[in-house]
Amino acid sequence: MLLVPSSTSRICCVVAKNHSKLFLKPTRRLSTPSGSGHEECDVVIVGGGPAGLALASALGSSQVVRENLRVALVEGGDLSKLRDWSPKSGAFSNRVSSLTNASQAFLQGVGAWDFVDAERTAPIEEMQVWDGISDARINFVAEDLGLTSEDGMARLTENFNLQRALLRHLNTFPQVELIDKTRVQTIVRDADDRGGWPLVQLDNGRTLRTRLLVGADGFNSPVRSYAQIPSFGWSYDTQAIVATLIHEPRGAFQSPNTTAYQRFLPTGPIAFLPLSATSSSLVWSTKPGLASALLASDPSVLAGLINAAFRLPEISLRYLHNRILQGHASGQVLTPAEIREEIFWREQSHSIDAHSAYSSSHAVAAIDAQGEQADAIEGKRFNNAGIPPEDAELFPPLVTSLLPGTVASFPLRFNHTETYIGEGSGSRTVLVGDAAHTVHPLAGQGLNLGLADVECLAKCIENALQQGGDIGSYTALMPYAQERYLKNHTVMSAIDKLHKIYTSTAEPVVWARSVGVEVLNELDTVKAALMLTAGAKQNQYNRNGASGEQQRPDAAMWEAAAKGVESVVAANNTVKVLGRGLAGMVGMGLYNLLKESGYAPPSTPSATSTNDRHANGSSNDSNGSVPPDSTQPRK
Amino acid sequence: MSLRRLYSTVNNAEIAHFSKLSAHWWDEHGEFAFLHKMNPARVQFIQQKLKEIHHDDHPGTPAPSNSLKGLDALDIGCGGGLLSESLARLGANTLGIDASESNISIASHHASHDPKLSRSLEYQHTTSESLLDHPKRYDIVCSMEVLEHVNNPALFLDTCAQLVKPGGHLFLSTIARTPLSDFLTIFLAEHVLRKVTVGTHTHSKFINSTELVSFFQKYPRSKPKTESGSSSGELSTSPSDTDTVPWISPHSPANEPMRTQAEIRGLIYNPLQANWYLAPRGAWAAAECNYLFWVRKPLV
Numbered sequence: 029m030l031l032v033p034s035s036t037s038r039i040c041c042v043v044a045k046n047h048s049k050l051f052l053k054p055t056r057r058l059s060t061p062s063g064s065g066h067e068e069c070d071v072v073i074v075g076g077g078p079a080g081l082a083l084a085s086a087l088g089s090s091q092v093v094r095e096n097l098r099v100a101l102v103e104g105g106d107l108s109k110l111r112d113w114s115p116k117s118g119a120f121s122n123r124v125s126s127l128t129n130a131s132q133a134f135l136q137g138v139g140a141w142d143f144v145d146a147e148r149t150a151p152i153e154e155m156q157v158w159d160g161i162s163d164a165r166i167n168f169v170a171e172d173l174g175l176t177s178e179d180g181m182a183r184l185t186e187n188f189n190l191q192r193a194l195l196r197h198l199n200t201f202p203q204v205e206l207i208d209k210t211r212v213q214t215i216v217r218d219a220d221d222r223g224g225w226p227l228v229q230l231d232n233g234r235t236l237r238t239r240l241l242v243g244a245d246g247f248n249s250p251v252r253s254y255a256q257i258p259s260f261g262w263s264y265d266t267q268a269i270v271a272t273l274i275h276e277p278r279g280a281f282q283s284p285n286t287t288a289y290q291r292f293l294p295t296g297p298i299a300f301l302p303l304s305a306t307s308s309s310l311v312w313s314t315k316p317g318l319a320s321a322l323l324a325s326d327p328s329v330l331a332g333l334i335n336a337a338f339r340l341p342e343i344s345l346r347y348l349h350n351r352i353l354q355g356h357a358s359g360q361v362l363t364p365a366e367i368r369e370e371i372f373w374r375e376q377s378h379s380i381d382a383h384s385a386y387s388s389s390h391a392v393a394a395i396d397a398q399g400e401q402a403d404a405i406e407g408k409r410f411n412n413a414g415i416p417p418e419d420a421e422l423f424p425p426l427v428t429s430l431l432p433g434t435v436a437s438f439p440l441r442f443n444h445t446e447t448y449i450g451e452g453s454g455s456r457t458v459l460v461g462d463a464a465h466t467v468h469p470l471a472g473q474g475l476n477l478g479l480a481d482v483e484c485l486a487k488c489i490e491n492a493l494q495q496g497g498d499i500g501s502y503t504a505l506m507p508y509a510q511e512r513y514l515k516n517h518t519v520m521s522a523i524d525k526l527h528k529i530y531t532s533t534a535e536p537v538v539w540a541r542s543v544g545v546e547v548l549n550e551l552d553t554v555k556a557a558l559m560l561t562a563g564a565k566q567n568q569y570n571r572n573g574a575s576g577e578q579q580r581p582d583a584a585m586w587e588a589a590a591k592g593v594e595s596v597v598a599a600n601n602t603v604k605v606l607g608r609g610l611a612g613m614v615g616m617g618l619y620n621l622l623k624e625s626g627y628a629p630p631s632t633p634s635a636t637s638t639n640d641r642h643a644n645g646s647s648n649d650s651n652g653s654v655p656p657d658s659t660q661p662r663k
Numbered sequence: 664m665s666l667r668r669l670y671s672t673v674n675n676a677e678i679a680h681f682s683k684l685s686a687h688w689w690d691e692h693g694e695f696a697f698l699h700k701m702n703p704a705r706v707q708f709i710q711q712k713l714k715e716i717h718h719d720d721h722p723g724t725p726a727p728s729n730s731l732k733g734l735d736a737l738d739i740g741c742g743g744g745l746l747s748e749s750l751a752r753l754g755a756n757t758l759g760i761d762a763s764e765s766n767i768s769i770a771s772h773h774a775s776h777d778p779k780l781s782r783s784l785e786y787q788h789t790t791s792e793s794l795l796d797h798p799k800r801y802d803i804v805c806s807m808e809v810l811e812h813v814n815n816p817a818l819f820l821d822t823c824a825q826l827v828k829p830g831g832h833l834f835l836s837t838i839a840r841t842p843l844s845d846f847l848t849i850f851l852a853e854h855v856l857r858k859v860t861v862g863t864h865t866h867s868k869f870i871n872s873t874e875l876v877s878f879f880q881k882y883p884r885s886k887p888k889t890e891s892g893s894s895s896g897e898l899s900t901s902p903s904d905t906d907t908v909p910w911i912s913p914h915s916p917a918n919e920p921m922r923t924q925a926e927i928r929g930l931i932y933n934p935l936q937a938n939w940y941l942a943p944r945g946a947w948a949a950a951e952c953n954y955l956f957w958v959r960k961p962l963v
Contacts, residue, residue: 068778091728092728221772222775222776223773223776223777225776239777451692491703492703494710495702495703495706495707495710495749496706496731496748496749496750496751496752496753497702497703497706497749497752498748498752498777501691501699502691502692502699503691503699503700503702503703506937506938507938510936
């Protein structure tokens with residue numbers, strides 16, 4: 029596909045003397061491979077993940093881009109497999125993303141959202157987030173944020189569903205060339221006297237000379253290496269376990285499965301994300317040792333431990349995890365019966381009644397009976413029939429099994445490049461998505477940041493094009509970096525700090541958390557973070573917006589969130605003296621910031637709807653002996 | 664005749680100055696960073712005016728999405744070709760000329776990297792006066808940040824004006840001769856920030872927008888030719904023998920010419936975003952420093 033017509037040079041003006049070099053020579057057929065061995069492109073996107081495909085989609089949907097630019101996307105994998113992805117209904121992939129309303133609005137604007145199979149997506153209408161040590165909890169619902177429950181705060185979507193939609197959308201734009209099953213062999217710089225444009229050499233023998241090279245090629249980005257853009261970051265010493273969870277539907281007296289749950293354990297957060305009435309997605313971030321022990325366990329053991337991880341007091345979880353680790357180390361892996369017994373015993377020691385919402389051992393019994401035959405459970409309701417136990421909605425539905433083949437894990441890291449635009453010998457390059465930044469998944473922001481990058485870059489390219497700019501030039505790309513870099517960095521820092529404060533074992537932090545003094549504060553911060561996960565409705569963020577440009581309050585919000593966490597850290601040394609007064613003060617400050625951004629719910633700044641109930645018991649928790657009163661059923 | 668034309672407005676010292684800097688034209692972080700950033704605003708202004716005039720001339724018909732497509736454009740004093748490339752990319756058949764040979768070779772070399780430009784862009788090392796010897800006239804004549812560097816502004820404006828087709832457009836950008844411009848463009852940019860090489864600008868050669876307006880209020884003049892140019896600053900109208908309708912109505916106020924005849928728009932630099940913006944139409948004091956000027960040649 030050659031979109032650049034061969035340039036039969038048109039010598040228009042007459043004055044012959046002092047003709048420049050360029051026009052004395054007959055012009056080469058620059059666009060054909062035969063002449064110089066390469067094809068001319070305007071944009072080459074490396075990477076066919078969600079970010080790369082979304083960029084191709086956004087560019088394809090722009091008329092001015094279609095008419096003026098030759099866009100190609102290079103992907104090593106087989107995109108036709110993704111295009112023809114046809115999973116069984118109810119069998120969900122383990123790679124899901126919660127797409128904020130802003131991300132959805134972008135995809136709708138581009139026209140790609142229509143191709144998403146809505147049946148396979150689920151709105152998050154409510155979130156329950158709580159501290160693993162103090163059990164202080166916040167919950168908020170879509171209505172609090174001025175959103176309808178139909179919109180939800182975000183929409184869980186399988187990555188395959190999104191990628192398939194983008195590919196189907198791209199089918200309508202044959203101008204965008206998709207080169208799949210093809211790897212980038214090397215990227216070299218064209219000769220200086222030819223402008224030093226990037227030459228992308230593919231393993232099928234083709235070479236693309238491109239005006240702009242976009243790295244949407246993930247954490248180990250070859251484009252980034254070519255551009256010599258340094259990045260900084262660290263590994264979290266944390267592994268994220270993902271799986272598709274199978275569970276009973278919620279009972280007749282309960283709300284549907286549209287609530288996301290996240291518990292911040294000292295080893296990392298565990299999250300339950302609803303996909304359908306009977307399926308949900310797990311993201312359990314934990315220490316690598318424990319992760320590999322969990323992955324090596326029997327699936328029903330893992331299911332039992334997932335249920336327990338949302339319910340049991342932290343002290344008992346630590347005990348259970350040690351048992352798993354020991355078993356793993358000694359080669360004597362715990363059987364489902366053993367783990368059920370352990371959980372049952374821990375529940376008894378905490379005086380948790382078998383019928384209470386805090387109990388999960390009976391579910392393990394059911395798993396034990398059923399093995400992996402999730403489908404066979406149909407009709408055998410052990411938890412949800414009739415009147416549910418009090419507080420049932422404080423916890424996710426009990427997991428009965430894991431969808432076979434969906435348990436996987438990956439290491440977590442923080443990474444941010446020093447810049448998004450290549451300069452000097454790496455000029456005409458730009459990075460988007462994971463190639464530019466990787467972030468802890470606890471706030472579900474990774475893909476959303478990538479899509480925001482893509483939206484901004486596509487707009488930037490379109491603007492430059494309309495002004496006759498060279499879209500590969502620094503001048504043309506600068507607005508992209510200006511708009512995205514700090515916003516991303518703010519969000520990433522806030523998420524990073526959240527992770528650190530919740531996994532901290534530093535004595536003052538743990539002390540503060542265990543007595544619940546700082547909890548208000550921290551939870552306000554979490555709340556701010558999660559509100560952003562939710563995002564606002566399109567029309568909401570024009571509230572303080574200037575004319576024309578849409579004003580996203582995201583960055584301001586994350587700044588508020590980050591400040592909140594910083595205050596916690598800074599306050600740790602003084603918090604013992606100042607006590608609640610300080611916590612309230614900082615919390616109030618954050619609340620005011622939220623209010624200014626138009627985000628704060630109309631309720632009081634006290635985020636902890638159930639905190640009062642937990643506060644008295646939690647102080648004992650750090651001693652590790654007495655289970656908190658609050659976990660006792662109140663029947 | 665041709666010798667007179669070749670050297671009448673070109674200032675040799677200025678040409679030597681820019682020739683020395685020519686290698687830096689395409690360094691987006693270097694000497695000409697300001698111009699790189701200014702370029703989108705210039706193009707924006709050109710497009711806005713063309714669209715607006717299209718709307719006036721053909722009421723009811725939708726303006727083409729790209730108002731420059733197919734037009735003949737001339738960029739006088741093209742330097743490294745920053746504006747010429749943009750005009751060519753937008754589909755104008757563009758000729759960029761410059762009195763500095765090294766500028767032209769840099770511009771040609773740079774354009775040769777870009778396969779999109781070879782069809783619509785051409786460069787010549789020549790002067791605007793020499794082009795008058797040829798019959799070709801242009802829909803758009805641009806001369807950006809040049810006026811303040813020429814020897815005889817009145818003669819230069821006359822030449823530019825003669826190269827415009829009837830009904831065509833002349834776009835200029837330059838710097839007003841005000842205390843503000845002295846402070847910003849010379850004291851700050853050249854001496855304090857050192858963003859621009861010292862000696863690039865001479866304050867006395869700056870030209871105010873009102874002077875441009877009053878020039879075109881009396882242009883063209885039907886009185887006999889005067890060979891000598893006036894001194895800088897004071898613009899006297901140079902002759903042209905073809906037509907006599909003034910480009911700007913003589914009675915319109917010099918700071919606010921008729922919208923259909925001429926327009927002055929300020930260019931504002933935002934140091935926080937390191938970018939140039941087109942000042943809103945009629946913004947107060949916007950043309951006190953860098954500004955864009957548009958004037959249209961009458962159709963008759």
